[in-house]
Amino acid sequence: MSSAVADFGLIGLAVMGQNLILNINDHGFKVCAFNRTVAKVDDFLENEAKGTEVIGAHSIIEFVSSLKRPRKIMLLVKAGAAVDDFIETLLPHLEEGDIIIDGGNSHYPDTQRRYEYLTSKKILFVGCGVSGGEEGARYGPSLMPGGNPEAWPHLKPIFQAIAAKAPDGAPCCDWVGEGGAGHFVKMVHNGIEYGDMQLISEVYHIFRNGVGFTDDEQSDIFAQWNKGVLDSFLIEISTDILRFKDADGQPLLEKIRDAAGQKGTGKWTAIAALDYGMPVTLIGEAVFARCLSSIKDERVRASKILSGPTNNKYTGDKAQLVKDLEQAMYASKIISYAQGFILMREVSHQFNWNLNYGSIALMWRGGCIIRSAFLGDIKNAFDKNKSLECLLFDPFFQQATTTAQSGWRNAISTATLIGIPIPALSTALSFYDGYRTARLPANMLQAQRDYFGAHTYELEDKPGNFVHTNWTGRGGNVHASNYDA
Numbered sequence: 019m020s021s022a023v024a025d026f027g028l029i030g031l032a033v034m035g036q037n038l039i040l041n042i043n044d045h046g047f048k049v050c051a052f053n054r055t056v057a058k059v060d061d062f063l064e065n066e067a068k069g070t071e072v073i074g075a076h077s078i079i080e081f082v083s084s085l086k087r088p089r090k091i092m093l094l095v096k097a098g099a100a101v102d103d104f105i106e107t108l109l110p111h112l113e114e115g116d117i118i119i120d121g122g123n124s125h126y127p128d129t130q131r132r133y134e135y136l137t138s139k140k141i142l143f144v145g146c147g148v149s150g151g152e153e154g155a156r157y158g159p160s161l162m163p164g165g166n167p168e169a170w171p172h173l174k175p176i177f178q179a180i181a182a183k184a185p186d187g188a189p190c191c192d193w194v195g196e197g198g199a200g201h202f203v204k205m206v207h208n209g210i211e212y213g214d215m216q217l218i219s220e221v222y223h224i225f226r227n228g229v230g231f232t233d234d235e236q237s238d239i240f241a242q243w244n245k246g247v248l249d250s251f252l253i254e255i256s257t258d259i260l261r262f263k264d265a266d267g268q269p270l271l272e273k274i275r276d277a278a279g280q281k282g283t284g285k286w287t288a289i290a291a292l293d294y295g296m297p298v299t300l301i302g303e304a305v306f307a308r309c310l311s312s313i314k315d316e317r318v319r320a321s322k323i324l325s326g327p328t329n330n331k332y333t334g335d336k337a338q339l340v341k342d343l344e345q346a347m348y349a350s351k352i353i354s355y356a357q358g359f360i361l362m363r364e365v366s367h368q369f370n371w372n373l374n375y376g377s378i379a380l381m382w383r384g385g386c387i388i389r390s391a392f393l394g395d396i397k398n399a400f401d402k403n404k405s406l407e408c409l410l411f412d413p414f415f416q417q418a419t420t421t422a423q424s425g426w427r428n429a430i431s432t433a434t435l436i437g438i439p440i441p442a443l444s445t446a447l448s449f450y451d452g453y454r455t456a457r458l459p460a461n462m463l464q465a466q467r468d469y470f471g472a473h474t475y476e477l478e479d480k481p482g483n484f485v486h487t488n489w490t491g492r493g494g495n496v497h498a499s500n501y502d503a
């Protein structure tokens with residue numbers, strides 16, 4: 019086969035690649051498939067893709083020559099060296115203006131590097147976050163493409179056709195921004211997912227250990243919450259999980275070992291937050307909560323010797339606590355998304371990515387794990403003000419946090435008094451209280467730093483002018499030079 023007949027080429031015939039090819043085919047685009055282990059191409063054509071318009075190639079030359087120009091080639095292979103290897107294999111066969119899309123879970127600095135490299139070779143590179151797993155790939159993922167904007171007009175008809183649709187029919191795919199923006203936004207999405215999951219787990223812990231609700235009772239509460247401000251995929255699946263019974267009729271959830279795994283995207287988000295100096299505390303706590311859970315044997319030993327409060331059961335009005343926790347979770351979610359967006363704002367600024375925040379919220383409204391009604395409110399906030407500094411400056415969210423506040427504080431004091439750990443719920447409130455405080459105690463930190471290390475400080479009435487004080491009369495007047503640790 020040598021004629022250029024295919025609209026789209028896809029390399030990587032594992033679960034994501036196969037499903038995405040079938041999805042693209044369903045929408046009337048002709049796809050050519052290729053894979054490192056070439057035998058999988060025929061396997062796919064004879065099985066999953068049988069009866070479709072999908073074609074296959076048995077060599078890179080055959081693959082490239084089957085594609086209409088500009089060639090649109092998506093890699094859905096294992097993140098890392100496999101992506102670089104395929105880029106190098108493809109390069110000699112491509113022409114100026116052809117497009118390579120990496121749809122795997124690549125780390126955004128790699129995407130930024132590949133974007134710069136391929137730009138120098140006049141190839142349009144796109145790093146595209148793909149969310150929604152196997153089912154999303156098959157029937158509608160959330161797609162977050164970023165990279166060379168010249169590629170977007172060529173990809174838009176295909177990507178928006180195959181993407182998930184939000185409840186109002188809008189495709190959950192739009193151009194995210196330049197360079198490594200697509201994979202960066204996908205990474206923050208995963209970090210936010212860690213936060214949302216942790217918040218739900220903390221509420222479950224309070225319900226189960228503090229109040230003594232059965233799993234079925236909790237499922238009823240979550241089902242109710244799913245009709246209100248917390249309406250989301252993760253609340254929906256938690257409702258089902260709480261209801262699910264094992265073969266012996268007992269809740270399966272209670273038999274699962276409490277040691278959480280992680281694949282690293284939450285950690286990447288927390289590292290990016292530290293690298294760029296942004297207080298993304300809730301995702302950080304969610305990652306650390308998984309770490310704490312995973313040292314299970316140590317915790318079991320500690321549980322036998324460390325004491326907590328004498329009263330570890332909630333004895334107050336249960337209905338009121340349910341209401342307070344709903345408010346606490348909602349307000350904490352607002353904080354988590356506000357933190358995620360300030361991280362995106364900062365990194366976008368550093369890399370000149372021109373991130374499109376409203377579209378990001380829109381893309382997350384369907385197809386992905388954090389899909390929720392609440393993202394519509396975030397989209398509205400950015401529609402009203404494209405350069406919104408932080409979600410908490412939007413009148414809707416300002417009002418929402420004000421309304422939630424008393425329930426939020428009550429829920430946190432209740433959990434603290436009965437000794438139930440709530441790292442995500444409580445860090446959200448601490449962030450909120452810190453963010454709304456005009457004068458924090460960092461003057462004390464500055465004084466300490468100057469006292470022991472001559473690191474200098476600014477006076478309130480002379481910002482930008484760094485001075486040192488000889489606090490003890492013994493240290494001399496030489497001050498340290500500035501450095502970033």
Ligand code: NBP
Pocket residue numbers: 029030031032033034035053054055056058094095096097099100101103104121122123124148149150151152
């Ligand atoms: P995998 O991540 O399991 O990768 C399998 C594919 O990578 C196969 O085509 C395999 O070729 C190819 N490959 C490997 Br492994 N090493 C290679 C190398 N050194 N050179 C060339 N090709 C190589 O597949 P997946 O689960 O479908 O995921 C694809 C991408 O999408 C990954 O980056 C993943 O993180 C991401 N993703 C996955 C999900 C999900 O739910 N699974 C969701 C969202 C994103 P072979 O057949 O010859 O071994």
